[in-house]
Amino acid sequence: xxxxxxxxxxxxxxxxxxxxxxxxxxxxxxxxxxxxxxxxxxxxxxxxxxxxxxxxxxxxxxxxxxxxxxxxxxxxxxxxxxxxxxxxxxxxxxxxxxxxxxxxxxxxxxxx
Amino acid sequence: xxxxxxxxxxxxxxxxxxxxxxxxxxxxxxxxxxxxxxxxxxxxxxxxxxxxxxxxxxxxxxxxxxxxxxxxxxxxxxxxxxxxxxxxxxxxxxxxxxxxxxxxxxxxxxxxxxx
Numbered sequence: 001x002x003x004x005x006x007x008x009x010x011x012x013x014x015x016x017x018x019x020x021x022x023x024x025x026x027x028x029x030x031x032x033x034x035x036x037x038x039x040x041x042x043x044x045x046x047x048x049x050x051x052x053x054x055x056x057x058x059x060x061x062x063x064x065x066x067x068x069x070x071x072x073x074x075x076x077x078x079x080x081x082x083x084x085x086x087x088x089x090x091x092x093x094x095x096x097x098x099x100x101x102x103x104x105x106x107x108x109x110x111x112x
Numbered sequence: 113x114x115x116x117x118x119x120x121x122x123x124x125x126x127x128x129x130x131x132x133x134x135x136x137x138x139x140x141x142x143x144x145x146x147x148x149x150x151x152x153x154x155x156x157x158x159x160x161x162x163x164x165x166x167x168x169x170x171x172x173x174x175x176x177x178x179x180x181x182x183x184x185x186x187x188x189x190x191x192x193x194x195x196x197x198x199x200x201x202x203x204x205x206x207x208x209x210x211x212x213x214x215x216x217x218x219x220x221x222x223x224x225x226x227x
Binding site for chain 1 (some may be wrong): 118123147156157158159174184194207209212214216217218219220
């Protein structure tokens, strides 16, 4: 089973400043088709999770370009270039390469 | 866009079962893969299992293998998640979701297990 480890687990950020979250996998997330099924989700307080990024670096429709993803193999990063108040949420990485799918523990972003 | 609408909150006693529904609209039901994810209070997300209606196949994670049944009814485009032998630590919000594609998750169903 693939274990995803996020860091940090808590991320206080000043408005307008960048923020980065790391996600490390216990094994390579490259699938046999050559794709890497590593996604990022945002869960605002009291809401269902919403996918932001799929296959490492592809933003979903409607996601601001302040959000970006990068990485390969076992190391991945979600970056918010300039944090806004609306970004207060818990962020999860999720792998869809190997069943059972798994999530990281979550990183809680709030405003300093 | 596909919408997923879940049934309402449930309160159950330890040892009983709960069945939560998830109605899909706006897409081709049989081509969907619908997963169930749960979130205990203040905790993270845990994948439970999935169903592929067109093949009638299900996959369950090891934690739920013995207690979880996921079914689908194509005539009503509804997926059901039934969890048996409930324990207090099954208290959680249960979500249905299409994890491999964009689009909203269900709104979540709170299941409380209490005597």
